[in-house]
Amino acid sequence: MKNRRIGAVEVSAIGLGGMPMSVEGRPDDDNRSIRTIHAALDAGVTLIDTADSYHVHADEVGHNESLIARALAGYGGDTSDVLVATKGGMFRPGDGTWGEDGRPEQIRAACEASLKRLGVESIGLYQHHRPDLSVPYADSIGAVRDLLDEGKIQMAGISNANPEQIRQAQEILGGRLVSVQNQFSPAFRSSEPELMLCDELGIAFLPWAPLGGSAQAAQLGSRFQPFADVAASRGVSPQQICLAWHLAQSPVVIPIPGARRPESILDSVAATALTLDDDELAALTFG
Numbered sequence: 001m002k003n004r005r006i007g008a009v010e011v012s013a014i015g016l017g018g019m020p021m022s023v024e025g026r027p028d029d030d031n032r033s034i035r036t037i038h039a040a041l042d043a044g045v046t047l048i049d050t051a052d053s054y055h056v057h058a059d060e061v062g063h064n065e066s067l068i069a070r071a072l073a074g075y076g077g078d079t080s081d082v083l084v085a086t087k088g089g090m091f092r093p094g095d096g097t098w099g100e101d102g103r104p105e106q107i108r109a110a111c112e113a114s115l116k117r118l119g120v121e122s123i124g125l126y127q128h129h130r131p132d133l134s135v136p137y138a139d140s141i142g143a144v145r146d147l148l149d150e151g152k153i154q155m156a157g158i159s160n161a162n163p164e165q166i167r168q169a170q171e172i173l174g175g176r177l178v179s180v181q182n183q184f185s186p187a188f189r190s191s192e193p194e195l196m197l198c199d200e201l202g203i204a205f206l207p208w209a210p211l212g213g214s215a216q217a218a219q220l221g222s223r224f225q226p227f228a229d230v231a232a233s234r235g236v237s238p239q240q241i242c243l244a245w246h247l248a249q250s251p252v253v254i255p256i257p258g259a260r261r262p263e264s265i266l267d268s269v270a271a272t273a274l275t276l277d278d279d280e281l282a283a284l285t286f287g
């Protein structure tokens with residue numbers, strides 16, 4: 001498995017996104033999700049992305065964090081090099097919607113609860129989930145800085161941020177911003193300015209919904225013909241080509257494809273062994 005860097009920490013170049021295991025459409029049986037996480041670990045994945053808001057019902061906040069903690073605890077091998085990246089700053093009231101709560105006191109409370117669920121003294125990577133327009137961004141990121149200063153989190157990241165917010169967070173965190181997680185995929189390329197800025201600043205860029213999201217991932221090849229064409233010529237899946245295309249954007253890019261089945265993540269990690277040539281990249285980018 002090839003590695004990339006988040007701050008000073010080396011992680012697998014492809015991570016595992018935990019969201020589909022805990023939101024609408026999740027498996028009926030958590031055991032399948034646990035098998036999926038174990039398959040990822042077996043394949044050398046050392047980055048798992050989650051959030052306290054990855055759940056369905058209002059009374060099961062942190063469903064995905066608890067699932068990951070259980071999977072790690074029940075894994076036969078060494079998990080000491082696995083970075084669990086969680087997020088705080090959003091909530092789900094249980095009616096299918098999502099909301100933001102970026103009040104500093106809420107971010108602190110959310111982090112404390114995530115620490116308990118993950119069963120750790122300090123969270124490896126804590127990401128502010130999404131700007132809350134009713135709270136000054138500086139206040140939300142200031143709360144994350146305080147958690148970092150106190151050692152409750154080891155590294156700080158942000159998500160769904162624009163270039164101005166990335167620079168602002170970097171300043172508030174005193175140069176300690178290590179990651180930005182924004183939507184980016186063949187269907188959604190408008191986070192390119194943020195990706196370029198992360199490349200310039202040497203900050204990890206974690207594309208979310210890198211395959212277009214759970215509802216669209218299976219149709220990637222039929223929606224984007226160049227991905228199907230390169231996949232056919234290589235004898236691999238369009239999803240693998242898509243992840244190799246992500247990796248080729250910049251050395252700071254670390255895709256976090258979601259999975260509910262072991263087969264999906266195993267196919268995805270194989271993308272780290274693919275190097276696309278210039279003609280293939282041009283076809284995927286401009287085709």
Ligand SMILES: NC(=O)c1ccc[n+]([C@@H]2O[C@H](COP(=O)([O-])OP(=O)(O)OC[C@H]3O[C@@H](n4cnc5c(N)ncnc54)[C@H](OP(=O)(O)O)[C@@H]3O)[C@@H](O)[C@H]2O)c1
Pocket residue numbers: 016017018019020049050129130159160181182207208209210211212213214215217218237239240256257258259260261262263264265267268
């Ligand atoms: N920061 C944010 O605001 C935000 C928002 C959304 C998501 N995220 C994070 O980003 C992660 C990724 O996004 P996502 O899960 O929404 O979308 P995604 O990664 O684009 O798509 C996930 C779906 O792709 C399928 N899949 C994965 N690898 C595949 C392969 N090699 N071949 C065929 N199908 C494959 C999976 O199917 P199966 O389920 O059948 O295995 C899964 O349901 C999330 O899990 C979450 O951690 C963050």
